[in-house]
Amino acid sequence: MSTGAEEVFRVAVPSDDGGPATVFEHLWTPYRMAYIRGEGKPTGAHDCPFCLIPQMDDEEGLVVARGERVFAVLNLYPYNAGHLMLVPYRHVPDYTDLTPEEVAELGWFTQTAMRVVRAVSGAHGFNIGMNQGSVAGAGIADHLHQHAVPRWGGDTNFMPVIGLTRVLPQVLRETRALLAQHWPADGAPVPAQGN
Template sequence: MGAFRVVLTPWRYRYIVSGESRRGCFFCEYIGRPEADRDNLVFFRGRYSIGLLNKYPYMWGHVMVAPYRHVGDLEELDDEELAGLLREAFLVKNAVVAAAGCGDVLVGINVGRAAGAGVESHLHIHIIPRCREIAPDTPQEELDEMLKRYRDELARLWS
């Protein structure tokens, strides 16, 4: 049995302790504002979903894929939406592998608060490469710039 590794993510901790909360759903806000995709770290708009970087990632390179329709569970999607969402999440996973330069990827869906969903009202799929760590003392400005470069690389893979 392998040992667990604790990964320190101060950028996520800063988000948690800040008490930052939003009115409404940021996924729906981002979906409705394609002109702000770069600022919102949206790199992909498919037929069924958008792909965006997590501004407060669990691990470096953490992206999310969310359906256009505001639903809280997979069962609320019709068959076409579900198949399209999963197909686009697979394509995004492939882009993450290429951009991050590794094949080890965690893919997950948290449904409900007890399962760890931070935004429980809008279903989303997490895609997290497990090959690169960022130093805990990385300045926020540098992290923001790294996220933008990564977002641009993911967007380039879609063009």
């Protein structure tokens, strides 16, 4: 009987060459089946997380910064510490739906996110991108959002490769507070650090 929590089981699986059994760890996450089936996915602006987050206070919504047309929010399921999403307030699915002003502010927020994360954590590089449509991997396809994922040399170590586990060195609320503290309030550029 599952409580809905993750459960880890050791399962013996024969190797391909007929040799001794190999033991793998399986992480059973039965609550994810609802996500896979599409249950609970947003059906419009009324239940879209990216439409609801701006109505929350910054700490509760993990909002780092708010602009006129775009906001920066920490990813609730980050790839790396400091994984930000830059999101237009307007509920549109496609990059081609943005106005020139939204594109400009999205670009400025992306640059600012990179500068702020470099300043506070010394990121060596970034993965910047957006998945357009569910077939392209967008978890919330109806509301455009761009990912800014900080990267460090060696950040793909044995934990994700062997242990299939990500190690994040800081809780989201602490990361949000640190990034928000360094985000320029007056629109002034953050001093560039080493690329």
